[in-house]
Amino acid sequence: MKRMRRYVRNNAVPLALLAPAVMIILVVVLLPLIFSFYTGFTNYRLIRPESLWDFIGLRNYARVLTDADFWAALWRTVLFLTVALNLEMLLGLCLALMVNRITWGQRTMRTIMMFPMMFSPILVGFQFKYMFNDTIGVVNNALQSLGLSQKAIPFLVDRWLAFGSIAFAEIWMSTSIFAILILAGLFAMPRDPIEAARVDGCTSWQVFRHITLPFLMPFIYIAMTIRSLDVARAYDIVDVMTGGGPAGRTELLWTLIARTAYDDARMGRANAMAYVSILLSIFFTWFFFRKLMAARQHLGAF
Amino acid sequence: MKLFEQSFTATVAILTLVTPLHAQDYGNFENYTLRVKLIGGAQYEPLYTLIPEWEAATGARVDILSRKSHFELDREMKQDIAAGGVEYCVFSSHTNFAPQYAAMNQPLDGLVGQDVIAAFSPLVIDHATVDGKLVSLPRHSDVSNLFYVRSLYEDADNKARFKAQYGYDLMPPETWNQASDQAIFFADPPNRYGTHFAGKDEAITGRFYEMLVANGGKLFNDDWTAAFNGPEGQEALNWFTGLYQEKAVPAGTPNYVWDDLGLGFAAGNVAFDLDWAGWAGFFNSKDSNIRNDIGVVLAPKGSGGKRTGWSGSHSFSITQNCENKEAAASFITFLTSHEAQMIEARTGLLPTRTQVWDDIIAEFKDQDNDFMVEVFEVWGESMRDHAFTPPLIAEWGEVSNALWPQLQAAIVGDKSVEDALNDAAKEVNEIMEDAGYN
Known part of the structure; x- marks a missing residue:
């Protein structure tokens, strides 16, 4: 206790300066978290405020954990994350490598590359919903006009085509995040190791595989961490394009949670789902953070 | 004068x-x-x-x-x-x-x-x-009534072929069974479909609900347990699944909501469309491929003799x-x-x-403006004599959200009609029980 008092006395000014920020974080972040965690143990319905005090113990969690639809949505979200992140990374890497080689108009290209990020996800959702429409959509019309298909392809109905369509929209919108971060890595990269490797007779592939890529890996893992949190919360695009359907074929965690929370007004149950699904985000953050540390160690940063 | x-x-x-x-x-x-x-x-x-x-x-x-x-x-x-x-x-x-x-x-x-x-x-x-x-x-x-492409119904060749195939005259449908026949008759995918329907969210719940009522069924029993999984409900859902399996509706139908239907009908892609009166002006505008070629009739009757009229x-x-x-x-x-x-x-x-x-x-x-006169006369009769709401309960949204994924599952063939309705009934009973109805 004495040590505590002494610590406070010796650091009174910095602690006083930090206090407002700590208070704001407590009020803005911690309190809502505690509140939402509590509601997971209640029968809280938005349209019946008094139900906030209707404590039902672990019933919401028991129902969520035994709900096949919830688990299906969770695994579909993991698959969606895996597909979207890997393809975004590959395409972003290709884009960044190509833009990096441009000697004229590179700034313009970088700006153009960022255009998809500037659209609201809702607009992106509508754009692809109409493009993939089976009767009036441009994709089907183009395929039929070119003689590549004789029938209307149900892009937003077929189990895998619908999954692919929402992944396509997500990837179209966010690949540039990877491209920009990887491009930043390429700009920061020292030229000496590459030139030394070339003098030693390395091929372009060997230079890329053993020098460029290891150097870029920390940037890629940072992008992966940011995007994994984003994609795990994917909602707008999916809601507009398929609404999680048909028959739950494209249901992701947040379309399910948002419907339960707002349309059904069952906030208690939705919060229980959200807390279970947060484990997914924590896992991916931990996973990519470990990878990031390993990559940095590999580069000799520590 | x-x-x-x-x-x-x-x-x-x-x-x-x-x-x-x-x-x-x-x-x-x-x-x-x-x-x-x-x-x-x-x-x-x-x-x-x-x-x-x-x-x-x-x-x-x-x-x-x-x-x-x-x-x-x-x-x-x-x-x-x-x-x-x-x-x-x-x-x-x-x-x-x-x-x-x-x-x-x-x-x-x-x-x-x-x-x-x-x-x-x-x-x-x-x-x-x-x-x-x-x-x-x-x-x-x-409230919804039927818009149809008049020229398709007036075409002599269509009339003759339909009569030969189905044994009765080709007229705008008076019953949903006739509507089903005509949808299959007119379908020529991917160029034209017989009809289409809203396939997700509250939209498909509403369409199923009105068909259920028109067939003489009801959503709930008197004790607020689910009643929609009986024969009338199965008949109602079979109407949707049948047309989907026959390819008489677009393959994307389970993902359609109102805009898709309105734009699809105006594009001339379907023979008839059960839709809201608010679309009438657009259907007959210069942006529509079926301008001046639209007829309107009251929504057809279900097997219970009642017209659909979800309102x-x-x-x-x-x-x-x-x-x-x-x-x-x-x-x-x-x-x-x-x-x-x-x-x-x-x-x-x-x-x-x-x-x-x-x-x-x-x-x-x-x-x-004869077209809009006809629209308001038809819809006026519908609102006066045939319109009905879903049960006016706070849980309607929740009940709808339990129903529509199961309806979709039956339509796209993931479940049988019976299983889909029984699964939905189980979920709805849980909702009503939680809400204190039984």
Whole structure:
């Protein structure tokens, strides 16, 4: 206790300066978290405020954990994350490598590359919903006009085509995040190791595989961490394009949670789902953070 | 004589237009600011251009806090209820969702004059009444009837082939079984489909529900347990699954909602379309491929002899927290007045005041707009004799969300009709039990 008092006395000014920020974080972040965690143990319905005090113990969690639809949505979200992140990374890497080689108009290209990020996800959702429409959509019309298909392809109905369509929209919108971060890595990269490797007779592939890529890996893992949190919360695009359907074929965690929370007004149950699904985000953050540390160690940063 | 009639009509029309809407006494609320949350979107906005007139007439000012789509506004109001933050007086509601807002609904009996209420269609007022209390004043109604491409039905070759194939004359369908035959007959994918239907969200629940009722079934038993998984429900769902499996509807149908249907029919891709009257103007506009080739008939009958008629009305409500309920009542009376409803009716929206039905038909007749006359006559009969709402309970949204994924599962072939309805019934029973109904 004495040590505590002494610590406070010796650091009174910095602690006083930090206090407002700590208070704001407590009020803005911690309190809502505690509140939402509590509601997971209640029968809280938005349209019946008094139900906030209707404590039902672990019933919401028991129902969520035994709900096949919830688990299906969770695994579909993991698959969606895996597909979207890997393809975004590959395409972003290709884009960044190509833009990096441009000697004229590179700034313009970088700006153009960022255009998809500037659209609201809702607009992106509508754009692809109409493009993939089976009767009036441009994709089907183009395929039929070119003689590549004789029938209307149900892009937003077929189990895998619908999954692919929402992944396509997500990837179209966010690949540039990877491209920009990887491009930043390429700009920061020292030229000496590459030139030394070339003098030693390395091929372009060997230079890329053993020098460029290891150097870029920390940037890629940072992008992966940011995007994994984003994609795990994917909602707008999916809601507009398929609404999680048909028959739950494209249901992701947040379309399910948002419907339960707002349309059904069952906030208690939705919060229980959200807390279970947060484990997914924590896992991916931990996973990519470990990878990031390993990559940095590999580069000799520590 | 014709010239005189036209001049007289034009004079009356001009007089109607220039007659100030505040000719009626809407009260004096000098310096009062009325806070409101209103539904937004292209079809709802023209009405709000009248608000300055109410402000001029009453001296009050209207502060629009929110102007969002129905579903966004619904979420926002649920959050307001949960947060105890209902600090506004008027909000856009809907008769089918009004029971959800029980915590904020102010009963209008006593606030809105009996003479005003008496001017509305009795059925619509009945739909806006929850537990014996009028909780909203309807601004316009929705019910669906059948639009069809006339040339397809008048084509001699089509008539002959249909008669040979089905044994009865090709006419706009009187029953849903006939509609099914005709949808299959006209289908020629991917160039044309017989029909299409809204395949997700509350839209497919509503379509299933009205078919269930038309077949003589019901959603709930008297003890609020699910009743829709019986033979009538299976027959209703079989209608949708049958057409999907026969490829008489577009493959993307399970993902369609209203815009997809409206645009698809206007593109000339389907033979007939069960849809809202609000689309009539667009279907007959220069942006439509079927302009001047559209017929309308009442929605067909189910096997129970009843016509489908899932209906509801967009409306205005007053909050219990409102500190000036008289001003709020004046405002919603103004926004649902005869003149205000004429503005909406001219765009094809269905009025809720009895007199407006007669006046809008007379106006379209004067303009020789036979198509809109026919539309309002058909939809008028539908609203008067065949319209019905879902059960007016707060759990309607939840019940719908339990139903539609199962309906979709049957339509796309993931489950049998029987299994899908039984699974939905199980889920709905749990919802009703949790809500304290049984």
